[in-house]
Amino acid sequence: MTRKSDLKQIRLKRLKIANFKAIDAVELHFPPPRMKGDPDIHVMGSRNGLGKTSIFEACALLFLGMYGSGTFQLARYRMDLTELFVRAGSEEARIEGDFSVNGEDREVRIRWSRSDALKITSTIKINPMIAGREERPDEDLVEEFLMLLAGYTMEPIVMQPCLYFHSYRKVQEGKPELGMMVESEMPRQMRGRRPGRWRGPFEEGKSVSTFKIKMLHAMMGTVGLFESLDKQQADKTREQLNRLIEKYAGGTIEKLRPSHDNTFDFLITPRLSGKTGPGDPFSFDGLSSGQKEIISTLFLIWHHTLDQSGIILIDEPELHLNTEWHRDFVRQIFELAPGNQYILATHSEDVFGSVDEDRRLFL
Template sequence: MRIDRLYVRNFKGFEERTFTFPRSLDAPADGNGSFHVIIGQNGRGKTSALDALAVAVGSWFLGVRGEDSRHIRLDDVRVRVIEFRETQRIEKQLPVVVEATGRVQGKDYTWKREFAGKRTTWVNAKNIKTSAEIAVEKMQRGEEVTLPLISYYGTGRLWLEPKDVRAEAEALKAGHTPQEVPAQETEEDLAESFASRLAGYRFSIDPRCSPRDLLRWLKFEQQIANVERRESIQFRVVKQAIQDAVEGCRRIEYHPRLGLLLDIEGQPRLPFGALSDGQRNVIAMVGDLAFKAAQLNPHLDEKVLLKTPGIVLIDEIDLHLHPRWQRHVMDDLRRLFPEVQFIATTHSPFIVQTAREGELIPLDVQPVAETENLGLEEIARGLMRVERPEVSPRYRQMVDVAKNYLTLLDEAEKAPAEKLRDYVERLAADIAPYADNPAFQAFLELKREATLGARLEAMAEQVQPGRHDGDGER
């Protein structure tokens, strides 16, 4: 499964926009995998583009009973402020259209969702709905059909819990409030939760992803391993994927009482919750993708990560990652999930630098063919519109202050005596904010003294033409 083209109209900040996602140049002709990175200043629509893609790819769930499709919502509707004589009104721009062209279960499709104010239509998405229904029916008959992996990771990953509407309904039936969650799940609870292959679709299109389901799945697999005295292929594959994704990770295990434990070079053995945000972010994302692929396609055995296709959306892929890790996270994901189409956003020049030809989608500048040979300063200046990225903003400010100071000094040197004192006060005010840098202040003050010192002394002498000792004699 992949999306090659996305068209949106009146979706959030987009009046009308078409996105294309060409296949990687080095990908096999029949491959699905690719990586695209959307960049742009805040407010240009990076997350909005991912939300529109979520609507498009979420259409698959129209044909998966029990799973929620991502519909077009009221807050997705583009609005305009309309001036009418002396008043202003906010008007919704309808209809909203999200249309995708891509490949689903080996067939090329175009499908469309629309919203005119009440509900999201699916009549023009029957093809993808039917494709999903056929795939699910085959799965239920025990056929070895490969299901696509679908996931959306928002910026709240790690700490925002998806809302489980069905669990809330069950809690209410049992006489509990929706907030009452059992402290401990039994083996039977976990077995029921992961009994179906379709458990790999739980919360797939909800960007409020957290590692909770991954940790539950690892616990479930460990319980099975303890009973059967051997680990399943899927369990081994997921643990290996996590280990491969974390720098310096030598070993991971799931302890019945302590949970997920990791041995990482340079650190003592630590539980998942005690790791850095960057480490937990990568573990949660890679582990979540790996366990979902293993859950959806157990028939692929040890090749499940290599052969599972799908679409994965990642908002701010650089979130919590050290620049060194940012430089290889894209390649790590490509290597682990070569058949998956990744579409991510970023503000990081390190991520941009690792994008290959045709993989970068800038929202506010012209696309460039290649970024691999560009330096970070060229990327920051040319693609991310950062002025003089080679120096800090404060340094640039100090340079501008120094230039202005020297210009004022030249003017003061030529100014009449009655205006000289005003110039001196302005010069002092210009450098007052830099008391934390006495060398900077001292340099400019020496310049002032060399330029205006004699005139200032003469003015002082005119105001007080002599000095008096203690007895009043001159």
């Protein structure tokens, strides 16, 4: 769960991008809702190939500014990220973000030059992840974040108080191991490894979605046998998880099925059906991609912003979803976690039309 901090509210007010990927120049404004209590949700729509994903990636880079300022030499990285992110024919990419943090104006400025220098200038000094540390992003964190942004994993990017659900996200099939109970809150791909020791998720022996680790924590925590897990919090987490599974899969997770290789499978028990009783339990991995996607996305938003508001970017929320869920998606995220700022990019007319005209951005 989110670490305690004095961050009460954060939102993006303005985004300006120049020479980033295929984008020449663009500036977007995200005004607050007109009325207090209205959803703080903007939806971007356009035809394919006009840069919605590039805009989100540039916005996600601003997340590094939540960790402070610094200059980073990228030449030592094992992938030429400059060629990937700096527009062809340009000497540098520039990204500017104006934020409101606890009601005060703050800014993050990023310059990415062809000399492989990434310079981050930030006036944001609040981040729960760096309490007691120097206000500068860690070298390993920057490298691994950029690798995540370059598409080295199907995991959503979590850098509290910001989350980025990219369009290639996927709840990976596979069973978590018991030893994963001791893994920390920060996604495994963003743990502090020294330079030269980075291993992408596709190089690891097994890759299990962070979402499944949260599920395992909730299930194990409810029995009250683990000293590092808060039973009350685990009960709350499991209740929310089962509420989503009930809505989108017609059952609840009540049992774990152990395997000889020290892994566990999550078993969904279908709801009662008249006099016939519940059906046979089935594996969570047996759900459709759309079911797993909407359950995991909504759960991770709730989980990571329960204690403080955040900025949530969702690229293609309609990914794998049934058509009837498109128009309802905006209402679901607002009901689940109303204190966040949401920015969505979509090809779905239903998702685009589910917000008022002044909350739509058409590229």
